[in-house]
Amino acid sequence: MLLAILLPFLSFIVRGKVLTGILCLILQITLIGWIPAAIWAALSLNNERADKRNRELIRAVRESQR
Template structure:
């Protein structure tokens, strides 16, 4: 669901994750039709990185508790 939002409404993807300034910058980029594609790519990559960071934090917690 968030990936679709990141593709069709890149600024909303940042806004919903609490990155207000990044959202405004992305909206300015996305106003032009040419800027929409880089904005969408930026939003999707940022979303994937955020998910990977959360996954890594969980793994680190598990590894610390088992040691």
């Protein structure tokens, strides 16, 4: 999460979203754009974690029904 706030573009690139990382870097180049880029990266990271958690829950429910 700290990486998403300090270096938002790098947060995307590390997770394999290179084009999104480049777009974020362009936004981040300006000081005013840094805040929206950091928010965008943090929200994206949270959404990715929530999606992973939901996939694991769905898999566990399906396995328990067998």
